[in-house]
Amino acid sequence: MQLTQSIVRNLATLRKSERKVADYVLENLSDVIRLRITDLAAQAEVSEPTVIRFCRAIGCRGFQDFKMTLAQDLAASPGFGQITVNETDSTEDYCHKVFDSTADTLRKVRDQLEIGVITQAVNALSIANRVEFFGFGASGAVAADAQHKFFRLQLATAAHSDHHIQNMSATSMSEGDVVVAISQSGRTSALLQSLSLVKEAGGTVISIGPSNSPLAEMADIAIEVNVEENTEIYTPLSSRIVHLVVIDVLAIGLAQRRGPSLKEHLLKLKKGLKTLRV
Amino acid sequence: MQLTQSIVRNLATLRKSERKVADYVLENLSDVIRLRITDLAAQAEVSEPTVIRFCRAIGCRGFQDFKMTLAQDLAASPGFGQITVNETDSTEDYCHKVFDSTADTLRKVRDQLEIGVITQAVNALSIANRVEFFGFGASGAVAADAQHKFFRLQLATAAHSDHHIQNMSATSMSEGDVVVAISQSGRTSALLQSLSLVKEAGGTVISIGPSNSPLAEMADIAIEVNVEENTEIYTPLSSRIVHLVVIDVLAIGLAQRRGPSLKEHLLKLKKGLKTLRV
DNA sequence: TTATTTTTTGTAGTTTTACTACATAAAAAT
């Protein structure tokens, strides 16, 4: 768990002078890791033992442990700094920011993912005769990628980002078949309509999208992915990438179920691809 | 820069006993951050001053600094542990591994990216009348995503993953137009063939793929992305994701060039999309 | 309010830890 969260949570139980420390720490996160206990005590205008008591209060073993934990937390999610790109950023700046913010988003989603739901989804996929991926816009590209990935796992699979084709395909679904519906908003009406047909036909719907959305409610198995999409223009929309990683997780899960028989198949595929290269 | 890299790089210049420390550290990365100087000295079978000398030799100010830096590095890229999924992994295990390894890959590529090349690419894109994305297989999906993303930036853009269409489009290119070629291997012959037509027609080729590949050599602007694709079956192929993030970087760079006029355009787009939702 | 208890906070001292100076041992060069 994040140390900063632990500080905020225990804020109420802290004594007055410990709180001074907490306030200073939260205000100067990145500086604190370079301070000695003497310095931090001086900055927060308390005594050294108070600093130690603060560290213990938020669940650390001592000051050293506190600093170490904080340093690791900060390194793991650089999101505390500004990750939104602004007009004056140099190429290097925005380059790093885009990579960092994406990595940070992945980290956040990872900790928030419901493991049980993933297991359910892998179960459903492993018994499916047919797996199709539905998505519009940016999610259409994600669906295409997923199709490509699952195809390699010896699965009868397709991706559709055309509403009419989705509908036609939906009506031909049968018991046990799976449609993975991908959406950033979770409220695309055309997608929801296609999915209702899938369910009517007896197919299973796995959704990848935000929670509390019509999509999540309608799905049999809802993989809830909440990415705070910064509305700033210069911020990249990273939900697509998170969706791709979720697809990766499903593919890995499925591959694991299949076991070694798959290995041989993948080798054959690789050989086939080689002939297309110079 | 990664501390472990710094250790490996300086391995040759280290004295015999310092090397013992280096060996122990590299073997027990995650444990070291919890050791005191006394313990590390004991484990590596050297004296304490030797440990300090080792820390200085690899560019740290002292033992504390060394431990802190290492802790941060480890937190930022958990890739030192095993990130390859194995047969006995639980759902939670492989879930985390997939997310972590992807985040780790992003970090590595970030540090390796040539900033100058990105600037060149953004320059080329900003003066292009037409921008097209070429890619096959998994890179086809990346191209589709890129097309979608750049379309929002008021750019005449298309994505082709069909060789014939690529060829037709290539011949109609004119001076200043740009083709962004995406490939995981950098040696897909069909792609290379299409690109030669693009260059003949006077178009600029930006490549996203591994260095030292025919693709990188042929491109006018080669964005070199080297992802050590683990050949283990259970490992996800994350180069697609890195390519997407590179696309994000280019898009952000382009958006920054455009400035505030783009803001208005994006707001209009958003409004239009709203009507498609429930 | 005043006295008593409890809690909070800091002072002063202890222990631990990192680091330095120097001496010895090993290796290299003469």
Add this chain to the structure above:
DNA sequence: ATTTTTATGTAGTAAAACTACAAAAAATAA
């Protein structure tokens, strides 16, 4: 073989982190 250089450890120092305890503040009861 002897001197010079380099490498490594011993012993000691400075410092930082932590503890025990006492003073101060706050809360409670008379």
